[in-house]
Amino acid sequence: MSVGNGGSAGHLAVRDLSIHFPTDDGLVRAVDGLSFTLERGKTLGIVGESGSGKSVTSLGILGLHKGGHARISGEIWLDGEELVSASADAVRKLRGKKMAMIFQDPLSAMHPYYTVGHQIVEAYRIHNQVSKAAARRHAIDMLGRVGIPEPAQRVDNYPHEFSGGMRQRAMIAMALSCDPELLIADEPTTALDVTVQAQILDLMRDLQREFDSALIIITHDLGVVAELSDDILVMYGGKCIEYGTADDVFYRPEHPYTWGLLGSMPRLDRAPTERLLPIKGSPPSLINVPPGCAFHPRCPYEERTEGRASTEVPGLLETEGGHLVRCHLPREERRAIWENDVKPMLETT
Numbered sequence: 001m002s003v004g005n006g007g008s009a010g011h012l013a014v015r016d017l018s019i020h021f022p023t024d025d026g027l028v029r030a031v032d033g034l035s036f037t038l039e040r041g042k043t044l045g046i047v048g049e050s051g052s053g054k055s056v057t058s059l060g061i062l063g064l065h066k067g068g069h070a071r072i073s074g075e076i077w078l079d080g081e082e083l084v085s086a087s088a089d090a091v092r093k094l095r096g097k098k099m100a101m102i103f104q105d106p107l108s109a110m111h112p113y114y115t116v117g118h119q120i121v122e123a124y125r126i127h128n129q130v131s132k133a134a135a136r137r138h139a140i141d142m143l144g145r146v147g148i149p150e151p152a153q154r155v156d157n158y159p160h161e162f163s164g165g166m167r168q169r170a171m172i173a174m175a176l177s178c179d180p181e182l183l184i185a186d187e188p189t190t191a192l193d194v195t196v197q198a199q200i201l202d203l204m205r206d207l208q209r210e211f212d213s214a215l216i217i218i219t220h221d222l223g224v225v226a227e228l229s230d231d232i233l234v235m236y237g238g239k240c241i242e243y244g245t246a247d248d249v250f251y252r253p254e255h256p257y258t259w260g261l262l263g264s265m266p267r268l269d270r271a272p273t274e275r276l277l278p279i280k281g282s283p284p285s286l287i288n289v290p291p292g293c294a295f296h297p298r299c300p301y302e303e304r305t306e307g308r309a310s311t312e313v314p315g316l317l318e319t320e321g322g323h324l325v326r327c328h329l330p331r332e333e334r335r336a337i338w339e340n341d342v343k344p345m346l347e348t349t
Contacts, residue, residue, distance in 0.1 A: 011214045012038040012061070012182055017074035017084075019053075019060050026287040030056040032238035033074075040181065041208065043215040045229030045246070047222060047261065049283045052235040054218045055104070058184045061216075062101055063091030078182060097127040100180035104187040106167035110159040116143075116170045117155030124177045142173035147199045165192045172200060176207055183207070184216045189224060201228060222265045226250060234258050237284050237294030240316060244323035254325040254334045256299050259342045293328060301329060301337065 019031040031053045038044050046054045059065055061076055066088040076083040078099060083091055103109040111119060120139035121132065128135070136155065143151035146169040159167055172188065185204065189197040205228065208215050217228055225232055225246070232249040234242040234257065242255040253259055260279035281298035284290055296302045296309035305328040308314075316326045327334060 011040040011079055013075070013077040014057075014061070015075040015077070017057070017060060017076060018072070019056050019065060020071040022069060022071065023287070028286045029238050029289060030286055031060065032289075034235075034238075034240055035074075036233060036240070036243070038182075038214045038216065040214050041212045042230045043208065043217060043228050045217045045219065045225035045232045046235060047219065047225055047232060048235035049279075050220075051283045051286065053238040053286075054235055055186055057235075058101060058186055058216065058218055061182075061184065062095055062099060063088065066091065096123055096180065097178050098180060099182040099184070100175040100178065102172050102175045102183070102185040102188045106164070106171040107159065109171055110167060110174075112159055115156050115158055116162065117157075120155075120170075120174045120177055123174050127178050138177065139173070142177050143170065146170070146173045146176075146203060147196055148173075165196060168192060169196070169200065172203070176203070179207070179211050180213060181211070182214045182216070184218070186218045187220070188217065189219075189221070197224075204228070222261065234261070237289050238286060239294065239326065240324075241295065241326040242324065243316075248321075248323045252323070252335075253338065254319060254323070254331070255295075255327050256301055256329075257295050259338065259346075260298075263342075263346055293326070304329060304333070 014037070015035050017031055017034045018029070021028040021030060034053070034057060036044070046057065048054055060072060061083070063083055063086075065072060072084055074084060078094065081094070110116070117136060117139045120142060121135040124130070124135045124138055125132070130138075140151045140155050143155060148154055148166055148169055154162075159170070162170060169192070175183065183204065188204070189200055192200060201224065204215060207213060215228070217225060219225060229246050232244065232246055233240050234249065234255065236257050242249065242253065242258050249258060250262070253262060257279070264278050279298060284294050284297070290297050290310075292308065292310045292312050293299070293314050299309065302309045308328045312328070314326045314328045316324050318324050319331050325334070329337075
């Protein structure tokens, strides 16, 4: 995967994507010039605080902003097809078969008036010429694969008869039913206990291996990202502020915001001696994004940029080996801060 100019290379390529929403209070710049590519068989983790633009990006890829008030520009290429300029009907035909999404809130994503099995059968038969009986057998098999007990009986239950965790698993079964080439999972393990979470992550990993699919994981759980992702894209204020391999981002991070995310992550591999290190301040308003570097009001190193952080938007520049960072601090200074100040502090907390 690469980040930058994007282009039509790769199974999924997003180039200079912007998604803005006009409101009475002003223009919400939810996604502002995002570019990346993702190859089949690879997993991209997108991380960042609430309001950074992660979920809006995923909905944009699936074309779910079409027909609304969103102002969308840029390009989204999926297997050689451009989706931003495509009609809503053309994109709708791709959803389910070529791309699918596991939504964060299963209660609102599933229809309350139809059984869980009916909804999986319907999604499957839209893209596959099979009988209702064959589709029902497939739905039962998928429910079993995601860990729902007695799937032959539970297939006729309604969503309200499932617990929150089981609704989440049923929605994952629906998303996986057509073996999509691109799967986007928005907080896929929300409300699941750790045992079921491991089963779901294993299931998505097995599916990816079997069908060579591309996978995007959107999550606040850095542990999930570390376990599944080949590459990690860190978003802040609607922009990518750091991208690299999982090893780059976890062991050689170069952006102060990424340092903050790692400092606020609970660690089970050592006994903590102090409290977690939260990032000071709050995420920026996407209507009034701070000038210059959007992170500068919260950045402890802002004074070292000689005023550039508050006036000039930093470019997303490569440090080495495809590791990109959007920061005004010189590369050697960033690395010195990480090695001498931040990394030792994280290792003792």
